[in-house]
Amino acid sequence: MIWVSGYKLASAVSNAGGLGLIGAGSMYPEVLREHIQKCKMATSKPFGVNVPMLYPNIEEIMKIIVEEGVKIVFTSAGNPKTWTPYLKENGITVVHVVSSTVFALKAQAAGVDAIVAEGFEAGGHNGRDETTTFTLIPMVKEQIQIPVIAAGGIANGRGMLAAMVLGADGVQVGSRFAASKESSAHENFKKTIVEVQEGGTQLTLKELAPVRLIKNKFYQDLQHLYEKCPTKEELTAFLGRARAKRGMFEGDLIEGELEIGQIAGLIHQINSAEEIVLEMMTDFESARREVQEFDF
Amino acid sequence: MIWVSGYKLASAVSNAGGLGLIGAGSMYPEVLREHIQKCKMATSKPFGVNVPMLYPNIEEIMKIIVEEGVKIVFTSAGNPKTWTPYLKENGITVVHVVSSTVFALKAQAAGVDAIVAEGFEAGGHNGRDETTTFTLIPMVKEQIQIPVIAAGGIANGRGMLAAMVLGADGVQVGSRFAASKESSAHENFKKTIVEVQEGGTQLTLKELAPVRLIKNKFYQDLQHLYEKCPTKEELTAFLGRARAKRGMFEGDLIEGELEIGQIAGLIHQINSAEEIVLEMMTDFESARREVQEFDF
Numbered sequence: 001m002i003w004v005s006g007y008k009l010a011s012a013v014s015n016a017g018g019l020g021l022i023g024a025g026s027m028y029p030e031v032l033r034e035h036i037q038k039c040k041m042a043t044s045k046p047f048g049v050n051v052p053m054l055y056p057n058i059e060e061i062m063k064i065i066v067e068e069g070v071k072i073v074f075t076s077a078g079n080p081k082t083w084t085p086y087l088k089e090n091g092i093t094v095v096h097v098v099s100s101t102v103f104a105l106k107a108q109a110a111g112v113d114a115i116v117a118e119g120f121e122a123g124g125h126n127g128r129d130e131t132t133t134f135t136l137i138p139m140v141k142e143q144i145q146i147p148v149i150a151a152g153g154i155a156n157g158r159g160m161l162a163a164m165v166l167g168a169d170g171v172q173v174g175s176r177f178a179a180s181k182e183s184s185a186h187e188n189f190k191k192t193i194v195e196v197q198e199g200g201t202q203l204t205l206k207e208l209a210p211v212r213l214i215k216n217k218f219y220q221d222l223q224h225l226y227e228k229c230p231t232k233e234e235l236t237a238f239l240g241r242a243r244a245k246r247g248m249f250e251g252d253l254i255e256g257e258l259e260i261g262q263i264a265g266l267i268h269q270i271n272s273a274e275e276i277v278l279e280m281m282t283d284f285e286s287a288r289r290e291v292q293e294f295d296f
Numbered sequence: 297m298i299w300v301s302g303y304k305l306a307s308a309v310s311n312a313g314g315l316g317l318i319g320a321g322s323m324y325p326e327v328l329r330e331h332i333q334k335c336k337m338a339t340s341k342p343f344g345v346n347v348p349m350l351y352p353n354i355e356e357i358m359k360i361i362v363e364e365g366v367k368i369v370f371t372s373a374g375n376p377k378t379w380t381p382y383l384k385e386n387g388i389t390v391v392h393v394v395s396s397t398v399f400a401l402k403a404q405a406a407g408v409d410a411i412v413a414e415g416f417e418a419g420g421h422n423g424r425d426e427t428t429t430f431t432l433i434p435m436v437k438e439q440i441q442i443p444v445i446a447a448g449g450i451a452n453g454r455g456m457l458a459a460m461v462l463g464a465d466g467v468q469v470g471s472r473f474a475a476s477k478e479s480s481a482h483e484n485f486k487k488t489i490v491e492v493q494e495g496g497t498q499l500t501l502k503e504l505a506p507v508r509l510i511k512n513k514f515y516q517d518l519q520h521l522y523e524k525c526p527t528k529e530e531l532t533a534f535l536g537r538a539r540a541k542r543g544m545f546e547g548d549l550i551e552g553e554l555e556i557g558q559i560a561g562l563i564h565q566i567n568s569a570e571e572i573v574l575e576m577m578t579d580f581e582s583a584r585r586e587v588q589e590f591d592f
Contacts, residue, residue, distance in 0.1 A: 101494045101561075120416065121428040129495035132417040132428040134449035134458065135558040139494040142562070153430035162430065162461040164590055165454055165583055198397045198435040199425035229525030262431040265397075266438070287461055291587050294460055 001050060002026035002124070002259075003248040004178040004185040007035040011042035012182040012273035017281070018173075020045075020273075021074055025052040026245065029060040036068040046071055048095075052125075053078025066090045077125065080110035095149065099127025104140045104148075115144065116172050119152030123175050123261035126203055126210045134166065141167030155263040157283025161291075173280075175261040178248075181272045186251030189258060190270050192216075198265035205239070207232050214258040218243065297346060298322035298420070298555075299544040300474040300481040303331040307338035308478040308569035313577070314469075316341075316569075317370055321348040322541065325356040332364040342367055344391075348421075349374025362386045373421065376406035391445065395423025400436045400444075411440065412468050415448030419471050419557035422499055422506045430462065437463030451559040453579025457587075469576075471557040474544075477568045482547030485554060486566050488512075494561035503528050504535070510554040514539065 001023035010020030022039060024032050032049070039047050049070050051061060054077045062083060065073060073087055076097035087094045088111060096107040097116040107115050117140045119133025120126060131139070133152040141148050150168035154160055155176040163171050178185055179193040196214055203212045204222060213219060225238055239257075247256020271279070297319035306316030318335060320328050328345070335343055345366050347357060350373045358379055361369060369383055372393035383390045384407060392403040393412040403411050413436045415429030416422060427435070429448040437444050446464035450456055451472040459467050474481055475489040492510055499508045500518060509515060521534055543552020567575070 119428065119430065120426075121431050130416075130498065131494055131558055132415065132449060133430045134415065134428060134455070135417050135561065136494070138452075138454065139561045153428060156434075158434065158461055158463070159430070161587070161590075162458040165458040165461055165587060167454070198427055198432070202426065262427055265431065265435045288587055288590070291457070291461060291584055294457075294584070 001174055001178065002052075003245055004183045005050075006184045007039035007042060008184065009177060009180060009182040009273060010035075010047050011039045012180075013177065013277065014039075014043045014045040014047045016274040016277035017045075018273075018277050019072065020047040021050045022047065023050050024061055025050065025055055026249070029057050029064055032061060033064045033068060036064070036070060040068075048072030048074055048093075050074040050076065050097075051083075052076050053083060058083075062086060065092070074116065075112075076116075080107045080112055084110045084112055097151070098140075100129045100131060100136070101140050101143050103127075104144050108144055108146050112146070114147040114149060114169075115140070116149045116151050117168075118172075119150075120203065121212075121262040122152030123178070123201070123212050123264070124259040126212055128206070128210060130203070133163065137163060137166040137168050152261060153263045155261075155266055157280045157285070158287045159263070160280055160284050161287045173276075175264050176267055176276055177273060178260060179264075179267050179270050180276055181270060185248050188251035188253050189248050189256075192253055192258060193260055193264045193267055194269060196260070196264045198262070200265060201260060201262055205235065208235055208239070211257070211259060212261060214260055214264075216247075216256075216258055217254045218247070218257060297470055297474065298348075299541055300479045301346075302480045303335035303338060304480065305473060305476060305478040305569060306331075306343050307335045308476075309473065309573065310335075310339045310341040310343045312570040312573035313341075314569075314573050315368065316343040317346045318343065319346050320357055321346065321351055322545070325353050325360055328357060329360045329364060332360070332366060336364075344368030344370055344389075346370040346372065346393075347379075348372050349379060354379075358382065361388070370412065371408075372412075376403040376408055380406045380408055393447070394436075396425045396427060396432070397436050397439050399423075400440050404440055404442050408442070410443040410445060410465075411436070412445045412447050413464075414468075415446075416499065417508075417558040418448035419474070419497070419508050419560070420555040422508055424502070424506060426499070429459065433459060433462040433464050448557060449559045451557075451562055453576045453581070454583045455559070456576055456580050457583045469572075471560050472563055472572055473569060474556060475560075475563050475566050476572055477566060481544050484547035484549050485544050488549055488554060489556055489560045489563055490565060492556065492560045494558070496561060497556060497558055501531065501535070504531055507553070507555060508557060510556055510560075512543075512552075512554055513550045514543070514553060 002025040005023035013020030080096040096112045147169040150163035151172035243257035247258045298321040301319035309316030376392040392408040443465040446459035447468035539553035543554045
């Protein structure tokens with residue numbers, strides 16, 4: 001949720017009854033502090049911060065999180081052993097994002113309180129095993145004792161119910177909120193999320209770090225480069241710097257990197273966070289009623 | 297289901313209350329005729345034949361299907377316009393397998409009776425859009441008026457219920473039956489399906505035709521070849537002939553091609569087709585009851 005989830009979205013989700021997360025991955029430490037402070041003023045409900053641990057300034061970010069009294073941290077992109085003890089010592093609930101059962105077991109062993117199991121269909125950075133939500137959730141659930149939150153492909157109440165049928169204890173929703181009114185994504189990017197169809201995203205850049213993005217000109221140019229069998233260095237040079245900011249935050253739909261999940265093909269309008277949460281809960285309940293009527 | 301679904305498995309599934317399918321893709325025309333005739337003797341229930349349309353001898357295969365009075369045909373790997381009218385004129389129900397909404401719309405326009413929407417996690421040959429079951433089913437269902445059968449990742453009753461929550465009217469189960477007692481897969485391959493863990497399969501050979509298979513030595517050798525940026529011709533030469541037969545039917549776990557879905561990681565024993573169908577229905581009903589108890 002880099003570039004899309006600041007305090008506005010996080011507090012709106014929390015006020016609507018979800019658990020809003022501030023995405024620290026695209027924030028300098030002092031920017032994060034400001035967002036946490038504003039979030040505390042905008043909601044009295046619990047909220048959390050998502051921290052990709054491989055980003056720079058990680059020590060400073062963790063220090064700020066503790067200083068500001070954040071109660072819930074979602075960690076990703078790194079070893080859960082590194083920061084879990086420090087966060088737990090400071091009374092923080094820790095949830096770690098994984099893409100496989102092996103990583104889920106490691107996170108559980110590191111003492112996290114819950115895991116997010118994220119499938120191949122999820123937007124942005126993703127795992128190497130390419131395990132999908134439909135198969136990852138039951139396989140992780142079978143091996144893990146702590147709560148499992150499903151992510152990847154969930155944008156409505158039916159998806160939420162299906163994930164829970166597969167064994168999830170809860171769900172994490174990214175793409176749908178990236179296209180919400182309170183998202184800090186550029187309007188161009190939000191419109192693109194609404195317009196993109198099934199098949200409009202792809203997992204690429206696997207040699208560096210696998211990332212799912214929209215097949216725009218930047219993606220097409222990347223495919224042309226792939227035809228020449230590039231080295232990692234050539235890929236890194238082609239990628240350049242700040243592609244994601246350029247696409248998602250500044251709205252450059254041509255040369256920017258537009259990270260979104262496959263489920264974008266099912267997102268048809270830009271709603272407020274409150275509308276999304278209410279619609280999901282209503283649709284969850286009606287899907288639950290329908291389940292009783294399946295007949296053979 | 298090439299090399300695994302002959303008349304023994306198809307009739308056992310039909311006798312257990314499912315719709316058994318004979319996989320014609322690995323059969324010479326006269327072998328298929330024999331399997332159809334034996335299947336008619338082994339069950340009085342409906343069964344079908346799955347026909348990948350790009351295989352050789354397609355005219356002869358379709359002629360045999362009509363001559364033998366087969367009532368249901370699942371077509372795949374080809375244009376549904378080509379054979380649907382002929383099959384329908386002969387009173388046959390036609391179901392076409394697709395991997396995207398675009399292909400689903402084309403199949404519907406071609407006049408098929410239903411489609412199978414198969415996600416990225418499915419074993420064997422797969423689509424280029426890499427859309428997962430969790431996202432493909434609701435996106436296809438939104439655009440299609442004819443029944444949608446979900447495939448890819450479904451091996452138990454919970455998976456069946458989850459697929460139906462996402463919008464499927466029914467489910468197709470492959471990997472689980474590939475490892476059944478009545479499957480014609482080699483015992484070595486069946487044992488491997490039971491042993492394989494999450495992350496043990498990969499979609500590869502995308503330059504030729506994407507196929508999901510187990511990461512055995514053949515797969516590892518293929519990855520080494522990929523490091524050298526091979527041409528299509530080099531890939532074809534490396535693949536050689538009859539790799540799938542060698543792996544799945546003859547049990548060569550080293551050099552053979554072992555096609556199976558991601559959900560193999562959730563398959564822990566070799567059951568009879570009847571046990572599988574009964575267990576799926578029982579678990580479907582208990583998952584349905586559990587749905588009423590989800591509480592927030």
